[in-house]
Amino acid sequence: MRGSCLSNSDFSGTYSILPDLPAVGGNEGVAQVLEVGSRVTSLKTGDWVIPRDTGLGTWRTEAVLAEDDVISLPNDIPLLSAATLGVNPCTAFRMLSDFEHLKPGDTVIQNAANSGVGQAVIQIAAARGVNTINVIRDRSEFTQLSDRLKAIGATHVIKEEALRRPEMKELFKTCPKPKLALNGVGGKSATELLRHLQIGGSMVTYGGMAKQPVTVPVSALIFKDVKVRGFWVTQWKRDHSNDERAFRAMLDELCSLIQQGKLTAPACSEVGLKDYNKALEVAMTPFTSAKQVLIM
Numbered sequence: 001m002r003g004s005c006l007s008n009s010d011f012s013g014t015y016s017i018l019p020d021l022p023a024v025g026g027n028e029g030v031a032q033v034l035e036v037g038s039r040v041t042s043l044k045t046g047d048w049v050i051p052r053d054t055g056l057g058t059w060r061t062e063a064v065l066a067e068d069d070v071i072s073l074p075n076d077i078p079l080l081s082a083a084t085l086g087v088n089p090c091t092a093f094r095m096l097s098d099f100e101h102l103k104p105g106d107t108v109i110q111n112a113a114n115s116g117v118g119q120a121v122i123q124i125a126a127a128r129g130v131n132t133i134n135v136i137r138d139r140s141e142f143t144q145l146s147d148r149l150k151a152i153g154a155t156h157v158i159k160e161e162a163l164r165r166p167e168m169k170e171l172f173k174t175c176p177k178p179k180l181a182l183n184g185v186g187g188k189s190a191t192e193l194l195r196h197l198q199i200g201g202s203m204v205t206y207g208g209m210a211k212q213p214v215t216v217p218v219s220a221l222i223f224k225d226v227k228v229r230g231f232w233v234t235q236w237k238r239d240h241s242n243d244e245r246a247f248r249a250m251l252d253e254l255c256s257l258i259q260q261g262k263l264t265a266p267a268c269s270e271v272g273l274k275d276y277n278k279a280l281e282v283a284m285t286p287f288t289s290a291k292q293v294l295i296m
Contacts, residue, residue: 005294006279016232024058025059032048088119092118093254106180107130122152123153131156163196168196197220204231206233273295
């Protein structure tokens with residue numbers, strides 16, 4: 001392994017897939033191929049690879065794996081971009097591609113905009129000419145965070161409270177109402193996203209950081225015919241396990257954006273493997289601002 005990410009889903013015990021013990025932790029990271037077997041055709045020594053599926057176990061220095069366990073990446077992209085590519089950018093890519101036909105000039109609204117998924121949504125949408133309305137919690141450093149999100153392509157950055165205020169009418173004079181809402185929080189935040197969707201729009205839930213249920217107003221269903229969906233990138237990968245072209249096409253497009261400087265890794269802290277306990281402690285802290293990456 002070259003770099004391995006530590007995510008809350010790795011150790012919270014609430015993830016839908018739990019490996020049989022004893023097990024190696026870690027779902028995300030990038031490795032370099034050291035040797036290949038005589039029958040391996042899709043990989044060669046020196047290739048960078050990431051896991052095809054969840055549960056491979058990336059918190060280790062080396063492993064002997066089957067050819068089909070991994071998929072290659074170009075090794076001219078930054079290490080941190082490669083290490084953080086397999087989950088959040090793929091989640092953002094699929095949600096922007098699979099639920100609504102978004103054209104340049106259309107709008108997406110999302111909460112958790114400063115998360116890894118949120119930052120990827122901003123950048124991929126900007127590359128496609130799609131507006132983003134990005135909702136974040138109020139905090140002392142709101143202005144700095146807003147400026148950082150706008151620097152990577154955010155059209156608008158607003159506080160949660162603004163969703164319930166008349167100023168939203170002024171905002172929608174500058175861009176159309178959203179076709180798509182992306183919910184990584186749940187609770188009241190998700191309900192407020194729904195209120196601003198276009199008629200016939202979709203809200204896709206991929207996370208629930210608030211640990212509160214999503215409440216859908218009856219009026220939104222009857223009068224706006226909104227669609228409420230869920231998305232889990234692990235299930236997408238498994239549904240397409242026999243269709244390498246779909247996974248490859250997605251990775252190729254994401255890596256092209258990285259190579260063009262249009263998709264950057266989220267804020268990361270690089271931690272040596274010997275200090276893994278410190279990285280775990282930070283990763284388990286709520287609302288951690290930087291993703292912990294073990295450098296092997």
